[in-house]
Amino acid sequence: MTHDKTSTQLSNGDTSTSSSEKITTISPSTNQPILTRDSATSSQIEQLPQKSRKAYISFRKSHPNLSSRIEILNKFLGLLSEKCDVLSEELTTQMGRPIAYTPVEIKTAIKRAQYLIDIAPEVLSEEVSVLGKVEPNFKRYLQRSEPLGVILVIFAWNYPYLILVNSLVPAILAGNAVILKPSPQTPTIAEHVVEMLEEAGLPKDVVQYVHAGKVEDLKPLIQSPQVDHICFTGSVAGGQAVQRLVIEGGRGIRVGVGLELGGKDPAYVREDFAGDQAGIKWAAEEIIDGAIFNSGQSCCAIERVYVHEKVYDDFLDECKKVLEGYKVGNPSNKDTQIGPVVSKRAKDTILKQVSDAVKAGAKDETPANSTFSNLDPAGNYVAPVLLSGVNHEMGIMMDETFGPVVPVQKVCSDEEAIRLMNDSQFGLTASIWTKDVSKGEELVPSVEAGTVFVNRADYPSPDLAWTGWKDSGKGVTLSRFGFEQFVKVKSVHIKNYPNSTG
Secondary structure (H helix, E strand, C coil): CCCCCCHHHCCCCCCCEECCCEEEEECCCCCCEEEEEECCCHHHHHHHHHHHHHHHHHHHHHCCCHHHHHHHHHHHHHHHHHCHHHHHHHHHHHHCCCCCCHHHHHHHHHHHHHHHHHHHHHHCCCEECCCCCCCCCEEEEEEEEEECCEEEEECCCCCHHHHHHHHHHHHHHCCCEEEEECCCCCCHHHHHHHHHHHHCCCCCCCEEECCCCCHHHHHHHHCCCCCCEEEEECCHHHHHHHHHHHHHCCCCCCCEEEEECCCCEEEEECHHHCCCHHHHHHHHHHHHHHHHHHHHCCCCCEEEEEEECCCHHHHHHHHHHHHHCCCECCCCCCCCCECCCCCHHHHHHHHHHHHHHHHCCCEECCCCCHHHHCCCCCCCCCCCEEEECCCCCCHHHCCCCCCCEEEEEEECCHHHHHHHHHCCCEECEEEEECCCHHHHHHHHHHCCCCEEEECCCCCCCCCCCECCEECCEECCECCHHHHHHHEEEEEEEEECCCCCCC
């Protein structure tokens, strides 16, 4: 893998330093610069859509059949698998996830991409049957007539490979050209992906990348009439910036925008665990993992927990026992479970939320743990925090944290829990924890979220639609529905010519 790239093969994130000329990635572990990229100029950005449009037209001629595009992507996944160890180490260095876990992201991304490839022949079949009453002398069907054209994919740093395949793979399968804009925190991801795709046989410029410091720098690209669809994964503010630029450029009708934004995902532990210490222990282990894995830096991480009053005290005790066994430390060490958060600003925001909650009456229940109290001051290390006595008057229960904090609020009924779970601007995922699975499933329709788990959390399944409600986003990735944003649909209605009566 080479690392001397520039912006001409042309970053989402606010964790690195940038100017009109340079983008510097800062290590979360040391706060020292680790690599630099040239930021694309306005002129370079303006040229990208034209190059992509030409590549798209050529791609349709050179690879008109889905089978040839599948062949390229299968070869790409083989290359990604071969380079997994090297890419994992690089990812740990750039974004701080412990090395014990970064290979899992890449391997999961490969499995997710393979699923999308496997269902493509059925999902992208040209003619789609419709439901409805058959009328004599009439024929009606839907036709996926052609790909959209040029797709801009702006993706985040926290799970860059997983996030990227959500849009990149179906876009290519459908026959589109793609422009990638990676986060400045993980700029090399797009470089490697383009390199491997071309090695796998994808024609040059069908997938390109651009390095830029912030969304506003992409204005010429976002507002270009050559760009047909935009996929954005990142903060609510970033998504709003993309939407605003689209509208200001007069493209609110012509260009589609898919947004996967923030979350404040709730978990609810029901009263049926009362008296079952083994069950409470299991729920505590699962919920703690769902809250602090990847240092809590996941849009679908558990960020608030509601526990029935009959289970509350025992649940807190079990959470303390779980946290006693966690290890915070250098992400390059194989026994580290929690690495640094991505930036000093992120660290300060998390600690302020915790401090404000404690000042407002919350209790810090975090157990003693030597790795929690001996954090390396050079890095952005934040020890997991367990809070009790929280409520919805506190920012810790209302504002996105994106850090390893577990605030636990007592409730007295299913009804109160559901009301509080829905009391949020976000609606990405939610989880219900219960021994009565049927009752858990019965509660699902009442929860305002795009994905609702029963006895599970933090797991986007490739065969289910990944979508956010409320300010968590709009549009769908994954599943068969994730392909629809990358193709044009045409309705065909045919009436037989009446027989001549002579």
